[in-house]
Amino acid sequence: MSAKNMHINVYERNWMIFSAIMLVLFATAVSVAAFGMGIQVPAPEQRVDPRTVATDPNSPWSNPGLREVSPGRYDAYILAHAIPNWEYLPKEITVPVGSRVSFYVTSSDVQHGFNIQNTNANFMVLPGQVSKLTITFKNPGTYNFICTEYCGVGHGVMYGAIIVTP
Amino acid sequence: MKQYQLSTGEKKFIGSHLLVAILALAVGSLFGPLQAFEHAGWDFYPYLKPFIKSYYQGLTVHGVLNALVWTTFFIMGFLTFNVTFALKRPLKNPTLNKVGFWLMVVGVVAAAIPILANEATVLFTFYPPLKANWAFYVGLTLVVVGSWVEGWGLFMTFAGWRKENPNVRSPFVAFASILTALLWQICTLGVAVEILTMLLPWSLGLIEGVDPQLARTYFWFTGHPLVYFWLLPAYISWYAMLPKQAGNGKMFSDSLARLSFWIFLVLSTPLGFHHQYVDPGVPPVWKFIHSMLTFGVFFPSMMTAFTVVASLEHAGRKQGGKGALAWIGKLNWSDPSVAAQLLAGILFFFGGIGGLTNASYNVNLVLHNTAFIPGHFHLTVATAVTLSFMGISYWLLPYLTGRKLWNPKWAVAQAWTWFIGMIIFSNAMHIVGLLGAPRRVPLGLAPYVPAEWNSRLFQVGVGGAILFVSGALYLTVMLKTALNKEKVTEEVEVPMAEAMQDPALTPDWLDRWAPWIYGSLALIVLVYGPVLFDMIKNIALTSPGFRVW
Numbered sequence: 001m002s003a004k005n006m007h008i009n010v011y012e013r014n015w016m017i018f019s020a021i022m023l024v025l026f027a028t029a030v031s032v033a034a035f036g037m038g039i040q041v042p043a044p045e046q047r048v049d050p051r052t053v054a055t056d057p058n059s060p061w062s063n064p065g066l067r068e069v070s071p072g073r074y075d076a077y078i079l080a081h082a083i084p085n086w087e088y089l090p091k092e093i094t095v096p097v098g099s100r101v102s103f104y105v106t107s108s109d110v111q112h113g114f115n116i117q118n119t120n121a122n123f124m125v126l127p128g129q130v131s132k133l134t135i136t137f138k139n140p141g142t143y144n145f146i147c148t149e150y151c152g153v154g155h156g157v158m159y160g161a162i163i164v165t166p
Numbered sequence: 167m168k169q170y171q172l173s174t175g176e177k178k179f180i181g182s183h184l185l186v187a188i189l190a191l192a193v194g195s196l197f198g199p200l201q202a203f204e205h206a207g208w209d210f211y212p213y214l215k216p217f218i219k220s221y222y223q224g225l226t227v228h229g230v231l232n233a234l235v236w237t238t239f240f241i242m243g244f245l246t247f248n249v250t251f252a253l254k255r256p257l258k259n260p261t262l263n264k265v266g267f268w269l270m271v272v273g274v275v276a277a278a279i280p281i282l283a284n285e286a287t288v289l290f291t292f293y294p295p296l297k298a299n300w301a302f303y304v305g306l307t308l309v310v311v312g313s314w315v316e317g318w319g320l321f322m323t324f325a326g327w328r329k330e331n332p333n334v335r336s337p338f339v340a341f342a343s344i345l346t347a348l349l350w351q352i353c354t355l356g357v358a359v360e361i362l363t364m365l366l367p368w369s370l371g372l373i374e375g376v377d378p379q380l381a382r383t384y385f386w387f388t389g390h391p392l393v394y395f396w397l398l399p400a401y402i403s404w405y406a407m408l409p410k411q412a413g414n415g416k417m418f419s420d421s422l423a424r425l426s427f428w429i430f431l432v433l434s435t436p437l438g439f440h441h442q443y444v445d446p447g448v449p450p451v452w453k454f455i456h457s458m459l460t461f462g463v464f465f466p467s468m469m470t471a472f473t474v475v476a477s478l479e480h481a482g483r484k485q486g487g488k489g490a491l492a493w494i495g496k497l498n499w500s501d502p503s504v505a506a507q508l509l510a511g512i513l514f515f516f517g518g519i520g521g522l523t524n525a526s527y528n529v530n531l532v533l534h535n536t537a538f539i540p541g542h543f544h545l546t547v548a549t550a551v552t553l554s555f556m557g558i559s560y561w562l563l564p565y566l567t568g569r570k571l572w573n574p575k576w577a578v579a580q581a582w583t584w585f586i587g588m589i590i591f592s593n594a595m596h597i598v599g600l601l602g603a604p605r606r607v608p609l610g611l612a613p614y615v616p617a618e619w620n621s622r623l624f625q626v627g628v629g630g631a632i633l634f635v636s637g638a639l640y641l642t643v644m645l646k647t648a649l650n651k652e653k654v655t656e657e658v659e660v661p662m663a664e665a666m667q668d669p670a671l672t673p674d675w676l677d678r679w680a681p682w683i684y685g686s687l688a689l690i691v692l693v694y695g696p697v698l699f700d701m702i703k704n705i706a707l708t709s710p711g712f713r714v715w
Contacts, residue, residue, distance in 0.1 A: 007421065
């Protein structure tokens with residue numbers, strides 16, 4: 001055991017420098033998107049008791065649905081459940097184009113997912129936790145939201161829709 | 167020079183690992199194509215009803231047997247071979263290793279019973295509050311504990327060698343194998359805590375509920391380094407064996423190979439949140455820190471790409487290869503072991519790009535739990551790892567049994583069909599995932615599938631069909647080899663590529679364990695400690711179990 005310094009071939013050294021630069025570029029791009037452009041991932045919002053979240057009259061998910069908080073701004077409380085028949089409540093939401101909607105989604109049983117097709121809204125729905133994400137619907141149309149986590153044999157039929165009217 | 171001889175008993179012991187691994191692969195791989203066929207609209211599951219109740223029971227069998235059992239058994243066998251062969255000494259305490267092996271076997275059986283009885287249709291991620299029969303959790307625990315015990319046997323063997331050879335550079339293959347076993351010991355703490363403190367007592371009725379967010383966090387503490395536990399044995403072969411097989415080449419750099427393995431040890435655990443970017447209960451700042459560390463672990467992968475390709479180029483030029491790329495043609499493509507591993511390496515390139523994409527924090531919003539993810543890991547674990555292991559078995563089985571590889575041409579065809587089938591399958595999965603298709607869904611039946619997905623889902627089925635043929639070819643070659651009456655004349659030569667530079671010139675700090683181990687534990691405490699502390703402090707065991715299959 002004599003050597004102290006590592007011998008690095010010149011090509012390999014250049015390759016490592018190239019790799020490092022590339023990683024810095026990627027990290028910068030991701031950071032700019034996250035902190036400069038505000039494309040963010042979900043953050044802890046609220047914790048609930050999954051055993052009572054769908055029934056407790058004080059829980060917004062005992063009466064899930066859309067609430068208009070100010071003109072063009074909505075809160076959508078959505079309950080995901082596998083029991084009895086793998087669905088979201090409500091199954092359908094209608095908002096006018098240009099609406100900014102904050103989704104508050106939780107589960108009263110197993111883990112689910114929530115993916116609004118053709119948008120950046122895509123997150124896990126866990127019992128005991130509330131997942132929140134806000135998006136603006138700039139184009140009219142029907143946006144399906146579908147379950148993206150295995151939640152039992154009915155997982156493949158679990159979906160709903162947001163209808164954005166012109 | 168005559169190569170070091172393993173005893174018949176040692177060969178049998180390593181061979182038993184291969185046997186369990188290949189049996190698991192045989193059963194598990196039956197279901198992979200069934201999933202793919204279902205996507206294309208050819209659903210065979212109704213015909214399996216007497217045995218397999220649902221698509222998801224099949225998916226559970228596929229995931230558990232292929233991703234957990236095939237890999238773990240093959241790896242423990244291969245590491246045992248590597249350590250004993252490279253150190254030129256028997257196991258320090260063979261009984262300990264045998265105990266470990268049998269614990270793993272009992273564990274597989276214990277987990278298989280509820281899975282086959284449709285009492286554990288929870289997929290290989292077993293996210294609570296899906297609640298499986300307790301035997302499933304006991305089985306998983308025994309597999310993990312058994313692999314620990316086998317690991318301890320390997321550490322003792324290495325320590326015994328080190329004691330007698332205090333001033334010698336450890337052989338790379340032994341070093342890297344010990345490091346892989348060590349990584350496994352560290353990272354499986356997560357899943358061990360998950361099962362022992364929550365899932366097992368819960369499934370036995372001792373506690374009422376679980377905390378699903380905390381369970382996911384424990385799971386992914388293990389879940390990502392698990393990927394490196396799969397990959398590193400393939401890397402060992404690519405670094406230190408494949409160049410020799412491909413054309414008598416040498417390993418380009420012993421010191422950088424070791425450095426990259428150390429970085430894998432340090433960085434592969436403290437980044438599990440990149441599987442939880444869209445979890446509600448994890449603060450984004452920690453998600454971001456883990457994403458940056460994930461970028462960090464890309465660095466040793468890039469080093470690996472360089473060293474492996476440079477070593478292969480050395481082999482190719484030695485065989486008279488010329489030009490910038492033409493040397494590739496001079497590699498020993500007619501050897502099925504070489505063909506399989508080269509093709510595995512090519513697809514891993516794309517798997518790596520996809521992995522970096524997944525890891526990119528907010529980019530994950532468009533990919534999370536879409537078909538892109540299984541598309542990705544079928545390039546990594548199901549090709550880079552699995553096809554490499556198949557390639558390794560093409561020399562290892564003849565070596566262990568003394569029987570000739572049956573029909574090497576079929577084995578070469580197996581490698582190519584896997585490669586082609588996986589390109590078709592995986593490409594289609596990536597694209598349909600980007601279009602929004604979720605993973606883990608029988609898409610042939612899902613009510614929301616738009617017409618634009620259909621052509622891709624058809625390709626998923628075609629890829630699955632080719633992979634089915636390839637899997638059948640592999641099992642045929644293995645079975646026929648194990649029963650082959652034609653013996654090898656001399657013991658099969660174990661491919662060991664020397665390093666270009668004398669490993670004695672590798673700096674000391676790359677052959678010392680303590681600082682790296684402390685470093686990796688410290689980093690884990692730093693980037694997992696605060697979050698786990700908070701989660702455990704605020705634990706809410708409020709989720710009762712559900713059986714929704």
